[in-house]
Amino acid sequence: MRIITDSASDITIDEAVKLNIDIVPLTISFGDEVCPQNTVEDFDCFFEKLKVSTSLPVTSQPSPQLYLNIYNEAKLKGDDVLVITLAGGLSGTVNSANLAKDMIDYDRIRVIDSEQAIITQRLLVEHAVKLRDEGKELENIAGAIENLKRHTVVCGALDTLKFLKMGGRIPASMAFIGELLNIKPTIILKNSVLEELGKARGSKASLNLLYKEFEATEVDESFPVYFGHTSSEERCIQFMNETIKKYNLKNTAMFPISGVIGTHVGPGCLAIAFVRK
Structure with a gap:
């Protein structure tokens, strides 16, 4: 098969x-330059380019x-x-x-x-x-x-509003105020669409919103709990270890997120995925 x-x-x-x-x-392109996303090194290279880019790359x-x-x-x-x-x-x-x-x-x-x-x-x-x-x-x-x-859940905590602004998903004025107040949005993928889970001031508070979603779900422990990050391995390791300890998780793994979705959330995003009963 x-x-x-x-x-x-x-x-x-x-x-x-x-x-x-x-x-x-x-396909992800910065102008005429195509960025392959075949390896972890490709992922890291993409986010280095994204950090200094004045416009979002095009995904096809x-x-x-x-x-x-x-x-x-x-x-x-x-x-x-x-x-x-x-x-x-x-x-x-x-x-x-x-x-x-x-x-x-x-x-x-x-x-x-x-x-x-x-x-x-x-x-x-x-x-x-x-x-x-x-x-x-x-x-x-x-x-x-x-x-x-229909039972899988993924939600994430963004580190910046910059890329939501660049993608036209929020006004520049909202992004400016949000960055000034250290607002960290959280998102969840529902019915094939990214939706806002909530907003929090600071990274710790935004991760607490992810924990709240996790706690509100009856998790099927026969499946693994996955963690993901956009060019933020050390922070994700810490997030994963804290979550393992907090909920006594037995089956976990961590993976980097490529530029396909990373284009829209930017570097510094942390994500958690699980299966509900």
């Missing part, structure tokens, strides 16, 4: 090889042809294909995957809009890999992922 996801999952090329999956890239969804190339390979080998894409509310990536599906006469392809991104999209992909390696069939895996995606 071929499992395909996109680079919004932040799964690196090396990880994809180990998982035996395909990664279809979204994959072309249908990239999916079609993999579909054709799978058809030749008689392989089933499962595609798990970035949230349709954030990107047209799922449309490209479906357009490619319509371009080939092959009925063993299933395309799933994850309605997720970054570490929750990764969680869904890794669970699909686990089920594939256990010998489950395509329809069973697709059904399991469709169910699981």
Whole structure:
């Protein structure tokens, strides 16, 4: 079985090889300069550029042809294909995957809009890999992922309002006052759309809002709790360790977040992802 996801999952090329999956890239460009997002080093390089940029880079969804190339390979080998894409509310990536599906006469392809991104999209992909390696069939895996995606939660604490302002999501005046008052917004991904979870003064208070969301959820401990960061590894390690101690967590991991979503939240964002019962 071929499992395909996109680079919004932040799964690196090396990880994809180990998982035996395909990664279809979204393109990120500063003007004419394309920034690949294949390795952790690529992620770090991107955020160094973003910090000094006066405008946001442009992110482009994959072309249908990239999916079609993999579909054709799978058809030749008689392989089933499962595609798990970035949230349709954030990107047209799922449309490209479906357009490619319509371009080939092959009925063993299933395309799933994850309605997720970054570490929750990764969680869904890794669970699909686990089920594939256990010998489950395509329809069973697709059904399991469709169910699981409705129970996954990811929320994050931003370090700056700068990139929300640059992206036109908030007025410049609001960003100025927010920075002056040290306002740190928190966000949550719901129904394929990023929404505001709340605002807090200072980083500690913003993380407390993430804890509040975590505490309000009956967490399914059979799945891992994931932590993510945009070029803030040391702060994320501290956040993860404090959370592990606070809630006696047994199954955790931390991953860097690439520029695909990082473009909009900027460097210094910390995120937590979990599965609710």
